[in-house]
Amino acid sequence: MVAMSTDVLPTGAEAPTTPPDVRPYDAVMLYSFGGPDGPDDVLPFLRNVTAGKNIPDERLAQVGEHYMHFGGASPINGQNLALQAALSDELRRRGVEVPVLWGNRNWTPYTRDALTEAYERGARRVVALVTSAYSSYSGCRQYREDLWASLEQVAASVGTAEHPLAVDKIRSYFNTPGFVQGNVDAVTDAVAELTARTGGAPYRIVFVTHSIPTTMEAASVVSQARYSEQHLEVARLVAQAVGERTGTAPEWDLAYCSRSGPPSQPWLEPDVNDHLEALKAAGTTNVVIAPIGFVSDHMEVVYDLDTEALETAAELGMTAVRAGTVGTRAPFVEGLVDLILERAEHARVRDAGGEPGPGVTVGGLPPFREICAPGCCLMRDGEPSGRPAACSVDPLQ
Ligand SMILES: CC1=C(CCC(=O)O)c2cc3nc(cc4[nH]c(cc5[nH]c(cc1n2)c(C)c5CCC(=O)O)c(CCC(=O)O)c4C)C(CCC(=O)O)=C3C
Ligand SMILES: [Fe+2]
Numbered sequence: 001m002v003a004m005s006t007d008v009l010p011t012g013a014e015a016p017t018t019p020p021d022v023r024p025y026d027a028v029m030l031y032s033f034g035g036p037d038g039p040d041d042v043l044p045f046l047r048n049v050t051a052g053k054n055i056p057d058e059r060l061a062q063v064g065e066h067y068m069h070f071g072g073a074s075p076i077n078g079q080n081l082a083l084q085a086a087l088s089d090e091l092r093r094r095g096v097e098v099p100v101l102w103g104n105r106n107w108t109p110y111t112r113d114a115l116t117e118a119y120e121r122g123a124r125r126v127v128a129l130v131t132s133a134y135s136s137y138s139g140c141r142q143y144r145e146d147l148w149a150s151l152e153q154v155a156a157s158v159g160t161a162e163h164p165l166a167v168d169k170i171r172s173y174f175n176t177p178g179f180v181q182g183n184v185d186a187v188t189d190a191v192a193e194l195t196a197r198t199g200g201a202p203y204r205i206v207f208v209t210h211s212i213p214t215t216m217e218a219a220s221v222v223s224q225a226r227y228s229e230q231h232l233e234v235a236r237l238v239a240q241a242v243g244e245r246t247g248t249a250p251e252w253d254l255a256y257c258s259r260s261g262p263p264s265q266p267w268l269e270p271d272v273n274d275h276l277e278a279l280k281a282a283g284t285t286n287v288v289i290a291p292i293g294f295v296s297d298h299m300e301v302v303y304d305l306d307t308e309a310l311e312t313a314a315e316l317g318m319t320a321v322r323a324g325t326v327g328t329r330a331p332f333v334e335g336l337v338d339l340i341l342e343r344a345e346h347a348r349v350r351d352a353g354g355e356p357g358p359g360v361t362v363g364g365l366p367p368f369r370e371i372c373a374p375g376c377c378l379m380r381d382g383e384p385s386g387r388p389a390a391c392s393v394d395p396l397q
Contacts, residue, residue, distance in 0.1 A: 017095070019094060019095030019096055019097075020094055020095070020096055020341045021341075021344060021345070021348075022091075022096050022097075022098045022340065022341065022344045023344060023348065024125050024344070024347055024348060024351060025098060025125050025126060025127045025168075025340075025343075025344055025347070026098065026099075026122065026123040026124060026125055026126070027098060027099050027100075027101055027118045027121075027123040027125075027126045027127075028087065028091075028098055028099070028100045028101065028126070028127055028128075028129060028340055029100075029101045029102070029103050029111075029114055029115070029118070029126050029127070029128045029129065029167070030080060030083060030084050030087065030100060030101065030102045030103070030129055030131065031103055031104075031105075031111065031128040031129060031130045031131065031143060031147070031169075032076065032080050032102070032103075032104050032105070032130075032131040033076060033104060033105055033106055033131065033132075033298075034048075034076070034077070034104030034105055034106040034107030034108070034110075035067075035073075035074025035075075035076040035077055035106075035107055035298075035299065036067055036072055036073060036074055036107065037073050037074075037077060037107075037108075038071070038072050038073055039068065039071070039072030040072070041072065041073075041107065042064050042067045042068065042072050043064065045106060045107050046060050046063060046064055048105075048106040048107065049106045053380075054261070054262070054381070055260055055261065056262065059260045059261075063260075066299060066303040066304075067299065069303065069307070070299070070302065070303075074298070074299050075296075075297055075298065075299065075302055076296065076298050076299065077107075079296035079297065079298075079327065080102055080104075080131065080296075081102070082327070082328050083131070083295075083296070083327070083328055083333070084100050084102045086328040086333045087100050087129075087333060087336060087337065088100045090333050090334060090336075090337045091337055091340075094337065096337075096341075099118075099121070099123075101114045101115075101117065101118055101126075102114060103115065103150075105142075105143065105146045110150070111146060111147065111150040112150040112153040112154055112157075115150055115151065115154045115165060115167070116154050116157060116158070118165065119154060119158060119164050119165050123165060124164075124165050124166065125165065125166050125167075125168075125347075126165055126166070126167045126168070127167070127168050127169075127170065127340060127343055127344065127347075128143075128147065128167050128168065128169045128170065128391075129169075129170045129336060129339070129340065130143045130169065130170070131295050131296070132172075132295070133172060133173050133174040133179050133234075133295060134172055134174045134209070134227055134230045134231065134293065135172040135174075135220060135224075135227065135230065135368055135376075135377060136212055136216055136217070136219075136220040136227040136377055137212075137216045137219065137220070137377045137378070137379060137380045137385070138210070138212060138216065138380075139172070139227075140172060140372070140376070140377050141372070141376060141377035141378065141385070141389055142380075142385075143169075144169065144372065144389035144390050144391050144392065145385060145387040145388065145389045145390075147167060147169075147389075147390040147391065148387070148388045148389055148390040148395055149387070151163040151165070151167065151390060167390055167391065168343060168347060168370070168371075168391060169370065169390075169391040170336075170339050170340065170343050170370070171339070171343075171359060171367060171368045171369060171370045172230070172368040173335070173336070173339055173368075174230050174231070174233070174234050175230070175233060175234065175237075175361045175362055175363050175365050175367075175368075176335055176338075176339065176359075176360060176361060176362065177331070177335055177338075177360065177362050178331045178332050178333075178334055178335010178336060178338065178339075179234075179295075179326060179332060179335055180234060180237050180238060180241075180362050180363070181331035181332075181335070182326035182327075182329040182331045182332035182335070183234065183238045183290070183292050183323075183326060184237075184238050184241040184242060184245070185329060185331065186290070186323045186324040186325065186326065186329065187205065187238055187242050187288060187290050187323045188242050188245050188246065189323070189324065190288045190290065190321045190322070190323035190324070191203070191242060191246055191250075191288055191321075193321045194286060194287075194288055194319065194321045197319055197321070198286050198319055201285070201286050202286065203250065203284075203286035203287060203288060204250065204251050204252060204253070204279065204284050204286070204287050204288075205235075205238075205239055205242070205250050205251075205252040205253075205287070205288045205290055206252070206253055206255050206272065206275060206276070206279070206287050206288070206289050206290065207231065207234075207235040207238070207239075207252060207253065207254045207255070207290045207291075207292050208254075208255050208256065208257050208272050208289060208290065208291045208292070208293060208305060208309075209231050209254070209256060209257070209291070209292060209293025209294075210256065210257060210258050210293050210294070210300060211256035211257065211258060211259040211267045211268045211269070211271070212227060212267060212268055213261060213265055213266065213267050213380070213381050213382075214266045214267065214268060215379050215380075215381050215382040216377075216379055216380055216381065217268055218379070219377055219378055219379035220377050222373060222375050222376045222377060222378070224365065224366055224368055224369070225365050227268075228254070228268060229365075230365070231254055231292060231293060232254055233363050233364065233365050234292050234363075235252055235254050235290075235292060236363070237362060237363050238290070238292065239252040250288075253275065253279075255270050255271065255272040255275040256268045256269060256270065256271055256272065257271065257272050257291075257300055257304040257305060257309070258300045258304050259271065261381070265381065272289070272304075272305070272309045272312075273308060273309055273312040276309065276312050276313050276316060276318065276320075277312070277316060279318075280316040280317070280318055284318070285317070285318050285319060286318065286319045286320075287313065287318060287319075287320045287321075288320075288321050288322075288323055289305055289309060289310075289313075289320055289321070289322045289323065290322075290323040291305055291322070291323070291325055294325050295325060295326055295327070295332075296325050296326070296327045297324075297325050297327070301322075301325060305322055306322055309322075310322060338360070339359075342359055342360065343370060346359075346370060370391075371391060371392060371393055372389070372391060372392040372393070373392070373393065374392070374393060374394060374397035375397055376392065
């Protein structure tokens with residue numbers, strides 16, 4: 001006689017599928033930077049971005065000019081609409097019923113309007129997904145400060161003393177499988193294109209991100225690894241995976257774009273243009289430029305890289321291919337949905353008085369905090385910002 005087991009499903013049977021649980025959240029907010037939709041928006045947008053900051057008029061005129069090359073419209077809004085649709089589709093595919101809203105810090109649709117709409121539609125608990133994968137003042141805390149200010153505005157407009165809805169934030173996701181895989185796929189495609197153009201000559205990968213002041217870099221260490229270390233980790237993982245896929249071991253570097261601020265203020269270097277020059281002088285002629293610092297083809301990518309850096313490379317006689325950004329690539333979108341569901345599970349555990357397990361990561365750095373530590377990313381240019389920030393242990397720290 002063979003003992004029959006009743007607690008094991010017979011081979012080939014489908015497990016009953018219950019959709020993943022997104023509770024306690026009743027809305028997702030894609031939370032982005034914003035950008036102008038046309039020439040008349042450019043100046044007011046730049047005034048929003050630079051309010052209270054020490055950016056010389058000269059630099060503003062220069063950046064305004066970059067937008068004018070593209071009809072006065074930033075590509076970022078269309079890219080966010082596409083990501084919003086892709087996230088909605090992926091959530092629906094998994095059977096998760098939750099609206100995906102979109103709110104920006106610096107242009108319409110503004111965060112306060114997205115949150116007011118969410119409130120009016122009955123949402124009380126929202127999970128925010130920032131369109132920046134890395135932690136620093138610019139990529140994390142500034143979003144949290146603007147979120148706090150937006151929640152104050154929503155409270156004022158609906159007439160409550162307390163914030164009428166609670167917003168949690170998805171952790172910085174640079175070291176998660178979907179973001180890294182999306183970049184591996186994008187760089188692999190670029191290597192294939194470069195190889196087709198050069199006949200397989202040796203090449204180098206120049207990873208690029210947004211430069212920040214060195215004071216902001218130093219303050220980003222509170223977030224578990226500095227801004228530059230976060231990028232070096234992604235670069236290492238991507239170069240290694242691309243090497244495995246292509247049967248090469250590509251050499252690589254990390255360079256920076258889009259610096260602003262007065263020349264006297266140190267920012268992270270080398271600038272990508274200077275770096276291409278140095279590489280050429282040292283004998284490199286073929287490069288893939290991989291903008292791992294950006295989740296889609298923002299103005300920094302289409303202007304500072306596609307216009308300026310590719311021009312520099314051409315002047316130097318180099319063959320350069322700019323790799324895509326993760327955009328709406330499937331591994332990235334699926335990874336973001338995994339993060340939304342992970343955050344929901346962690347919120348349920350905390351609500352029940354428990355301590356959630358660690359989030360999923362790749363590589364050697366820890367999962368970044370979901371609830372920011374006191375003083376996290378506090379400095380922009382050497383001074384504490386002095387503004388309350390949402391999604392932290394204490395909004396005033
Ligand atoms: C780290 C970082 C990210 C990545 C994280 C993230 O994605 O959020 C980012 C994103 C973006 N930055 C953007 C635009 C601008 N950033 C500026 C100014 C600054 N950025 C900084 C850093 C970052 N910025 C810093 C340290 C400054 C100096 C002033 C300050 O301390 O804040 C200025 C003012 C003019 C200038 O100085 O260039 C503009 C117009 C856009 C929209 C682009 C589009 O339209 O496609 C996006 C996505
Ligand atoms: Fe910026």
